[in-house]
Amino acid sequence: MIPERYAYLTEKLNFPEFSFDLKNVEGKIHIYDQLRKKYLVLTPEEWVRQHMIQYLIQFKNYPKSLISLEKGLIYNSLNKRFDLLTFNQKGEPLLLIECKAPEVQLNKKTVNQVTVYNQTIQAEIIGISNGKQHFFYRLNKEVNNYQQLTDLPNFI
Template identity: 55%
Template sequence: MIADRFAFLSKEMNFPGMEFKIKEANGQLIIFDSLRKKYLVLTPEEWVRQHMIAFLVQFKNYPKTLFSLEKGLQYNKLLKRSDILVLNRNGNPFLLIECKAPDIVLSSKTLEQVCVYNKSIQAPHLGITNGLNHLFFSFDEQSSNYLQIPDVPKFM
C-alpha cells in the first residue's frame, strides 16, 4: 500500500514549515526538485534532502545556483555520490551535507561517510542530517580537525 510505504511523510521534521509539490505517478509519489527543475521519486532520503535544500535557500539565504546535488566522486576506485554540495561564490566547495532517512540514527559512521567523501571534495564545512537531527562541522586550522559548530555555517 502506498500509505505504508510513505509513513515517513507523517514524521515531524526538524525544519520550519515548508511546502513541496508532491504528486502520484505510476503508483509512486514524486516530489518536485526546484533546483534540478524536475520531479524525483520520493524516498525517505529524498524527503530529507528536499527539506535541507529548501531550508538553506529560504531561511539561510544560500544561493540556488551554487548547489550541486548527488555529485559523483571516486574514492578507492569506488564511485560514490554526495548528497548536497554547496559551492562558494568562487566555485569552490563550501559545505558538504550527507542526508539520511529519518529512521536512520546519525552516528560516527555517518560522519565518517561524509568525511570520506570530503577527502576528494575538500569542503571547509560538513553536515549530516536525518531531518530530525542536524550536525554541522567546520575545519579548524589550528587543530587540523573538524569541530562541531552550533548551526549551519553562514554563507558568505
Template identity: 55%
Template sequence: MTSRNYSFLEIPLDFPKFDFSIQEDEGKLTIFDALRKRFLILTPEEWVRQHMIAYLTKYQGFPKSLFALEKGLRYNHLQKRFDILVLDRNGRPFLLLECKAPEVQLSHKTLEQIATYNTKIGAPYLGITNGRQHLFFGLDKESANYTQLSTVPQIHT
C-alpha cells in the same frame, strides 16, 4: 496512495513547514526538485534532502545557483555519490551535506562517511542530517580534525 510505505512522511522533521509539490506517477510518489526542475521519486532520503535545500535557500539565504546535488566521485576505485554540495561565491566547495532517512540515527559512522567523501571534495564545512537532527562541522586545517559548530556556516559575500 499506493501500497508503497510512505510512513516517513508522518515523522515530524525539525524544519519549518514547506509546501512541496508532490504527485503520484506510475504508482510512486514523486516530489518536485526546484533546483533540478523535475520530479524525483520520493524516498525518505529525498524527503530530508528537499527539506534541507528549502531551509538553506529560504531561511539561510544560500543562492540556488551554488548547489550541486547527487554528483558522483571516485574514492578507492569505488564510485560514490554525495547528497548536497554548496559552493562558495568563487565556485569552490564550501559545505558538504549528507542526508539520511528520518529513522536513521546520526552517528560517528555518518560523519566518517562524509569526511571520507570530503577528502576528494575539500569543503571546509560538513553537515549531516536525518531531518530530525542536524549537525554541522568545521575543518581545522592545522589538526585536520572536525569541530562541531553551533550554527549553519554562512557564505561570506
C-alpha cells in the same frame, strides 16, 4: 490516506514547514526538485534532502545556483555519490551535506561517511542530517580535524 510506505511524510522533521509539489505517478509519490527542475521518486532520504535544500535557500541564504546535488566523486578508486554540495562565490567547495532517511540513526559511522567524502572534496563545512537531527562541523585544514558547530552559518 497515505500508504504505509510513505508514513515518513507525516513525521515531524526538525525543519520549518515547507510547501512541496507532490504528485502520484502509477502509485508512487514524486516530488518536484526546484534545482534539477524535474520530479523525482520520493524516498525518505529525498524527503530530508528536499527539506535541507529549502532550509539552505530560504533560511540560510544559499544561492540556488551554487548548490550541486547527487554528483559522483572518486575515493580510493571507488565511485561514490555525495548528496548536497554548496560552493562559495569563488566556486570552491563550501558545505558538503549527507542526508539520511529519518529512521537512520546518526552516529560515528554516518558522520565518518561525510568525512571520507570530504577528503576528496575539501569543503570548509560538512554536515549530516536525518531530518530530525543535524550535525555540522568545520574543517580546520591546518591540523586536519573537525570542530562541531552549534549552528549552520548563513551564506556570505
